[in-house]
Amino acid sequence: MTTEKSGEIVGLLLAGGKGTRMGGQDKGLLTWKGEPMAERVYRALSTVVSPVLISANRSLVFYEKIAPGHVYPDTPDNTHNGPLAGLLRGLIEAEGLGAQAVLVSPCDTPDITPATLSALVEAWKIQPLRPVVAECEGRIHPLHGVYPVSVLIQLSEWLASGNRRVMKFAESVNAVVVDCPEAEAAFQNRNRPEDLAGK
Template sequence: MPPSRAQITGLLLAGGRGSRMGGRDKGLVPYRGRPLAAWALERLAPQVGPLLISANRNLAQYRVLGQALGAPVLEDADAERFAGPLAGLLSGLHACGSDWLLSVPCDSPLLPADLAERLAAGLGGAALAVALDAEGRPHPTFCLLRRELAPALADYLASGGRRVMAWQQAQGAALVPFDRPQHAHAFANANDPDELARLEAHTHHHV
């Protein structure tokens, strides 16, 4: 049986450097009047049980964002070295009280409303599932994984590994397509100011 909503904890990954955003904290960049992270949390909340936020700066601001949804803020497992999304994922796995963790990035305000459901259905016995967009590109920070993967992830990080997809493939990740019309802009993100402007221009009628 695929995991149910109650068996899945949601994790917002907000620990990036934001280097392509001029060093700004991407999750706090305004999009249509609210921080990007607020939109992502709002889309994620109905799909999961408990919520967590992983960040390594501006913690007070993320606490305010998470308060309304009862989402505590975790620091990355290796905040000093900015070890990337996997460090945030490890923090989430350590803090997770349920069997499964669903991660999403903080800069994707249109993330799929059926993300948890489709990833859970696509596991097929795997311990980890990753979203593929309509073009077949993987989006490794959109992933559903078992809490039991924490030791394997800790070992990979300790060995200096940082590549999210490489670690996921080593765990036998299931790849789940999101190819319906409603998924057309679901993985659009605001990596830099130009992408943010495109998101603003193209998605008014999608939110």
């Protein structure tokens, strides 16, 4: 596994959802294997890239403790537009930092590993103008990927036209699909209370 600490690519932890299936709770704060899920994903991202930004719309004091000075709510026009709204804000901030791309991961996949995230970065380096998304056991995971800042305009237009679907957006920007060296369990979302049972 290689790490990328130059700032050419920054991390983006998506933690801005409504958590409807979790009874309205902020999933990032919920415990998985003894730690808040957001902290686990943040650590995996931080192993590979720096800095890591957090996209969040509530619990801002909590998220500021994880990433001081790097917590960004969705832009007002896009609040509650789903994960792509968080990606939009992350890309805007990444561009401001002079980065070329963001490595994104959602807070509700607490078992994602640095090895997978690193594989995405390595694949992006081969074709840095194209987004890269993860595939595992035949299933595509477009919220685990690398998105270059060059997709900012397309993403902005996509959201402005009312589109929210992440998979469709990844297809529309011709994302490269990368087979990740990981069992599907690493990509398991924890969306509902029963998904957290026993942990």
